[in-house]
Amino acid sequence: MSTPILPPTLRELHRVRKHLRELKSEIDLGPRVQKIQEQKLANEKQAHADAHDAIGKLKLKIRDDEGTLKQVNGQLAKFEKQLNDAASPKEFEGKRSEIRQAQEKIAATEELILQQMEDLERKTADLPNADKQWADAQAEFAQSKIDAAERLERLLDDQKLNQTLLAELEAKLPADVKPQYDRLVRSYGPDALAGVDGRICQQCRTTITEQQRSELIGGKFLCCSKCGRGLYPV
Numbered sequence: 001m002s003t004p005i006l007p008p009t010l011r012e013l014h015r016v017r018k019h020l021r022e023l024k025s026e027i028d029l030g031p032r033v034q035k036i037q038e039q040k041l042a043n044e045k046q047a048h049a050d051a052h053d054a055i056g057k058l059k060l061k062i063r064d065d066e067g068t069l070k071q072v073n074g075q076l077a078k079f080e081k082q083l084n085d086a087a088s089p090k091e092f093e094g095k096r097s098e099i100r101q102a103q104e105k106i107a108a109t110e111e112l113i114l115q116q117m118e119d120l121e122r123k124t125a126d127l128p129n130a131d132k133q134w135a136d137a138q139a140e141f142a143q144s145k146i147d148a149a150e151r152l153e154r155l156l157d158d159q160k161l162n163q164t165l166l167a168e169l170e171a172k173l174p175a176d177v178k179p180q181y182d183r184l185v186r187s188y189g190p191d192a193l194a195g196v197d198g199r200i201c202q203q204c205r206t207t208i209t210e211q212q213r214s215e216l217i218g219g220k221f222l223c224c225s226k227c228g229r230g231l232y233p234v
Ligand SMILES: [Zn+2]
Pocket: 194, 201, 202, 203, 204, 205, 206, 224, 225, 226, 227, 228, 229
């Protein structure tokens, strides 16, 4: 008696269908991974633009404050001149108060400008890092696209190969088994079949009889009494 072909055929069919399912989910994952990479690149682009913008804004702010400083210095000179021309002690005191306020404003503005200049220097010194980070991010993105394209090609090749294999295996199914197999695949997809390890259905853990096991090994097509899957001995 020759070795029955049904058990190894079903075993292979189960393996190939599960593998095709994995391939499909990996292929489907591609666009989502791509989207994440694109978002990452957009964030890096924004961070890079922000680093440059911050410097431009700081320069404008310093220029504004320098304008203010010049203006208050002008006022101070005017007040000092007016002080000499004060007609009464009251006017004299009033001018002194204005002079004091102008001097305080000058000191505060000078301090602010100094801090901003230091900040500008720090940010300018850090700019090459920001430029490098942006260049790295672009290179990484370009590489990730190449990798993804290669990966997709590999997955599609594997899928094509296994679809051919699946068709070849299904062609081997006996005519009386094929309709049952087709019905199970329509219901359960890649889980249409289940291995039986010893006497235990790997799908639902139900135990089959010793008689059923012998029949499976002998090449008979049986379905699990509990989960309905087409069985094969592992
Ligand atoms: Zn079962």
